[in-house]
Amino acid sequence: MTKPIRRILVYVDGTEQSVTAAEFAIVLAKSLGADLFALYVVNTRALSELVKAHIFLDSEQEEYHRDLDEDAERYLNHVRNLARSKGVSVTAERSSGAVHQEILAKVREHGVDLLVLGEISQIRSRRDELYNETERAMRSVACSVLIAKNEDRIAELFEELE
């Protein structure tokens, strides 16, 4: 029988929930013998939208772009270190654009068959404007999606992983 999950992608956005998702993805990758990819997207589309909406000044756009580049390095390094501590190899990548579209593109590019995301809202609004980027990715991606919940349990699993 072929492996049910061969390639896992975890999306990291700097939230605690996404770090928990990364820990779970590492646990799954090691347990299933799957290849692991981690992605941070510098949300340049949102930056442009905020300038267009006059919420950001031009100078602010540049400042936040630099901040996002630094966040990307910091959080991807964190995932690399987490994976290394458990003897798991991870391909950590940064891209730029609209978050959900970049996630979709990476899923296609790497032939990912499981996308792991941090916990999303438990509140279901009828307003489309309140679907954030993670939810948009969850709804539109072609592969199976796993939402990492129960931070304490995942922390335990991660600690137990040898």
Add this chain to the structure above:
Amino acid sequence: MALIDLIQEDVVRVPLEAGTKEGIIRELVQTLAAAGKVADPEAAARAVLDREAKGSTGLEEGVAVPHGKTPAVQSLAIAVGVAPRGVEFQALDGKPSNLFFLILAPPDQSGPHIEALAEIARLCRSKAFCRTLVSSRNAREVVELFQD
């Protein structure tokens, strides 16, 4: 963390009591502090006021989105305020502002900060939604509108 999860009754102020731009910002920061989300209200207010000094975040149609980066919060925090009579906020269209979204983010969490702002920008494109928010009589009604 989705925007909708951050907007709870204890971070909503209806009606706002302040009548000036600085007063509105301080009242909303204080609302977040009372909800236990801001460790140093003065530093947080200063971060927002410094940002406002570079250019007003008063948009059109009565909406304002004051924001700032500050280590005074540990994670993204949002306060919503309604001033039915409107407050001069140096808005783009010159009209008084009556719907305020104040956002504070730690310096190392720019991603969630930007996504929250983008969600608010999308939301505020609906004039009907903004009008309904402004007509809210209390915090519960505001929260219910977001969760509807």
